[in-house]
Amino acid sequence: MNRRTFLGLMGAAGVTLGTGSVSHAASAADVKGLPDSGAVLFDATRCIGCRKCEEACNTVNELPKPQAKFDDLKVLETPRRTHADVFTVVNKYQPAGAKAPVFRKIQCNHCLEPACASACFVQAFKKNETGAVSYDASLCVGCRYCMIACSFGIPAYEYNEALTPRVRKCTFCEPRLKEGKLPGCVEACPKEALVFGKRSEIIRIARQRIMDNPDKYLDHIYGEHEMGGTAWMTISGVPFKELGMREDLGVEPAGSYTSGALSAVPVVVGMWPVLLGGIYAVSKRKDRIAEEEKQKAVTDAIARASADAEAKLSEELTKAEVANKRRIEVEVKKALEAAAQSQTSGEEE
Amino acid sequence: MEERKQRIPRSLVFLALCGVAGLLALAVSSGHATPQEDDGFRADIMSISVLKDYGPLTQPKVVFLHDKHTSALAKLGDKYKAQCNTCHLKDKDGKTGLAFMREANPASGSDLKKIYHDGCIGCHTGLASEGLKSGPLDVQCKSCHAGEPAVKSSWQPLAVDRLLHFRHAKTQEKADNKCGACHHVYDEAAKKTAPAPKEEQVPGSCAYCHKATDTVTPGGKPEKVRSLRLASHGECVTCHLETAAKGPNTPSGPATCSGCHAPLSQKDIEANNTKQVPAGADLRIKRHQPDRTLILALAPKAKNDPAAKSFTMAPVPFDHKAHEARGLSCASCHHETLASCGTECHTVAGSKEGGQVTLAQAMHSQTSDHSCVSCHAQEQKKPECAGCHSQRKPADTQDKAACATCHTTPAPAAPEALAALAAAPASAARADELARLASQLLDARPKAAPMLATEDIPEKVNIGSMAKDYEPAEFPHRRIVLAMAKAIKDSTLATAFHADETALCRACHHVSPVSKTPPHCVSCHSASGPGPDGRPGLKAALHGQCMGCHKAMGIEGKKPADAPADAKPVPLNTDCAGCHKQAKK
């Protein structure tokens, strides 16, 4: 759809877009992604909402302790989102028809093609081999475009930092991964509602569970394809919408939505000078022609006038032969005057 | 210039309005992910799209709430004198049709459309003009042509089960037109249906003739047959209304959509059924069915060769009566015809009549709601069973030994005899013989599931192999096992299938060799976390078993009924210290 309407856009720019989309497609085809990067499966049918993962996350990342202790489950009554000092939250949902509440863990999904990375104008975000989408505060300008771009609404911002505010989000515990440890939350989960592994493996496991218990799970792995695929995936027994997960995200990576506009840019650089130069030349030329025509009109007029005068003069001369000298002089004088007159009037028209 | 001077203020006024409207609407709609808010469920949602028989619809379907209209009209009192006939016409024999304001569909779609538009909008405007509350007028198509209803539907089909049938039959006991009140046959002479007063005259259940849609069989007698929907509403609702008309003290059935099709009303109906039907009453609907029989899986080629010994599978003794007593109606297993499954349709090899569904599939299908296995699987969803069975994937429940639970061969009966019996044409004698053999097998079945001797069941188990932040959990092993055994004691199904004494053990000690001393969990579930194959680690396995079971049985946080007085309620899944105390550091 997007590509197609983008065609329209290019049409508006009056250019064939071969360059833009084709090269885009070709280069994209060569990219294999990171099938063996780290991934996590969240199984909503296993989660019991004990908030052990939140606690672990808080400790591992040395985040400030919240007022409510982590074993206080009343917190679950109100839906929450991630914040600068909360990288993950578990929310409680009461799906229509389900007898027991269902819980869902929210954190950065570590997209395969991250929107934040595609949106960041200093490349502060990067998808790594570990699977983590890491953030480099030493480059961040704090424009918060990443927060606009993320369709999962994950990145948060230190609004109360005066001079060194950072964007904050789940790090996938990348340092721990590099030490061969599990992410804090995964390690802490008492039910293995969170399982860590190679993405390819994780998808296989998820499929296995769905196949083994067809009436326990919906036949969909959320995150396998959403937004071009994410490292954190979810399987559930209730519709994902019931768990506050958007089902209208589509399978296009966020970057693909802007690639069209981006490939239109060079077209502008290439064509505008040409078009504008052309217009300039044309308008210049029109002025010149107009100028010339004006000059011509004037000179013609003068020429015509003097010609008449000449004619009159000679005719009078022939007549004058039969007349006496004085009368000739008189006539000549008259003729000259007439000529002079007609000339001036010629100039005027 | 002047006109402009007027134009501007006018356009500005328009704008102001548009803007205010926009703002208000914004304020209202802001933050609503979906424009439609779900306010409750209804059982009377009809979507009117008859025009689609005349070509593609140019408007979305009309969403029509039938009860809403009837109740609203009823409130109008005298304006509702005509009752149903306000919207439904009487035909020449004074029977009220089910179509809106017509006896038959007109030739052209536009006429039909006119009938509806005049009918609906006419009535609405009429009411509105009298200052009465009315439905949408013709201003905006969308208000009627909504396509999808804004409310969710709770509509449930209502099956006339044996209880309901019994209650209806009871009302007609004295009447000489007993069965005929509902059941009818086609009288060729009169070219119309005539009641079938006597049992033997009844051609069968409604579904036998009345299919999902109107059926026209050229040359058939009759040629045209109403759909089950039209038939049932035509008969039931009309009859209910007529009885109701006799006066307040003649009991009558519901005449509204929700009366029959709303889940709540269906609960009431069931409650009434059980209340009004005497305990010992014989509820069976006599359809020449056997009490007990033997389901034979005879290979096709053997059909006309009595001597053949080729059974594809040992026969299954089937207690038809017992299954009826479970509250099943004919339709629960049979399709509209009551022919025995194996003979014509679901043959061993499969046949066209049976939609190529073989006998084996018909009986074992996990998905169809007619098969034995799927129905038994439903039973496993009961709380007392779900604890164990929700944890096992269906595959686990089908170890091959289980086949023999149903498929058994009567001891003396030689295969030849069975083959001959199978091939023999249906007859009373054949039926009796099958019944005899079936009884022989059924009576041989254990009356109670075998159990380990109580002392062989460890009383308490200390689960502490990975105690770190928490002290070991003391697990009241024996009490739980005994409770489980007690819960399923009375179920013949469970008794039949838990035929071996360790069956219950395997609920938790799964996929390990059958034994009184099963291996420890840790021998398969690593204490260091999940296996690469996705097998749970020890902690998750244990938590999965306990919590999963508590949740599935719905006893989480509750005190089991038969628990000793001193027992504390089953801990919540999130109550860690409920099972193992926080370790003191």
Place this chain on the structure above:
Amino acid sequence: MTTHASAKNGGGSLFTPFNVICGIILLIGAGLTVLRFTGGLGAVTALDDNNPWGIWIAFDLLCGVALAAGGYTTSAACYVFGLKRYHGAVRPAILTAFLGYALVVFALHYDVGRPWRLPYPVFVQQGTTSILFEVGLCVFIYLTVLFVEFLPVALEWKGWPKTRNVLVKLTMALTILGVVLSTMHQSSLGALFLIAPTKLHPLWYSSYLPVFFFVSSMFAGMSMVIFEGSMSHRWLHHKMDSGHLDASDHVVLGFAKAASYIMFGYLSLKAFGLAMDNRWHYLLTGYGAWFLFEVLGFVALPCYLYAVGARDKNIGLIRKTSILAVLGIVLNRFNISLVAFNWQLPSADRYFPSLGEIGVSVFVVTVGLVAFKFITTRMPVFFEHPDYPDHH
């Protein structure tokens, strides 16, 4: 004339109502600035994790850039399309544009977390996939271009003919460069929101967003030139020479006509946008009404009124219409970045600007006004410098 002007200005009392009001606003602004850079964004703004962009982006950036489009439209009209009688209007337009962009950058220093890193995307590490990178780059270059384009004015004022004449020779090149850059970043400001199809309301989201923004920036610029012209005429009439004065009516009529025509095209584009993505049914919702309010009330209506004004040579009507059109641009940018953005969030989580934010925005605009007044009362903007009679 200049000397005289400045003398008069300097001589008169400083406490004119204008100066007093500006002074107060500037003081408040200073206060808020301190607050912002000691307490962080949270101390001044109503922004939160769901709504990372507020009016500092919606108004100061999006509207600022759009309304500063007068620069490239006017200079293009005059130099590229050869409408020489617009010459008198070029300098004010360039000045407004230059100030506009300067203020945009100025305002960004408040909105962005670490302002001193604003050069990073250009000089340290380039996030070339980011639309914002392109915007930043273009704005950065274009600001320079505008500065060079405006420099001659300052030089005439200071009286450095040589450099001035060199720069004037560059006019053509600079103009075309300006149009190229403007096309790029004006459209890219719209493209910024392409990445969030699930957050922006379908009526406003379209893969045409870049085109919408570019096209609307054209008539935004023209309307702004007309509007700003009428303002100047009110307050700075004494600064204008005959050349500028008779140019200005030409400009008003010509731009009204052009704007009206472009608006027509913009309207068609809007319709195509809806049609391409088949978004019609949303028009029946509350957002639909609001959308129509924007498109009919602040594009279609001005489009029509401009046309009428141009036909009747009705300068007054055109000037009034220009206000409507400018408001329309503001409304559009606000809708896209605030009203229709995050439309699916519950109303409790929606954003509404804090007084602090509004304060800073007002402050920024005031700074602009003051600068504009300062320059126009001294430099040869509305009049030709006697030593440099306009030659073309």
Place this chain on the structure above:
Amino acid sequence: MTPAFNTVQELATYSKGWTYVLMGLSLMCVVGFWFFLHGRDESKDPFKNVKQHHK
């Protein structure tokens, strides 16, 4: 009313179809609008402005 679509292709065909219709319309309208816009312009003589300007 939008009919139901089974494939993106169908949806696209539908919406693009309408887009083409609209394109046609706008092309027609733009002509009308052009004349409305320039309806009261004084004489079409191209040199008029030039002369005026030259004076």
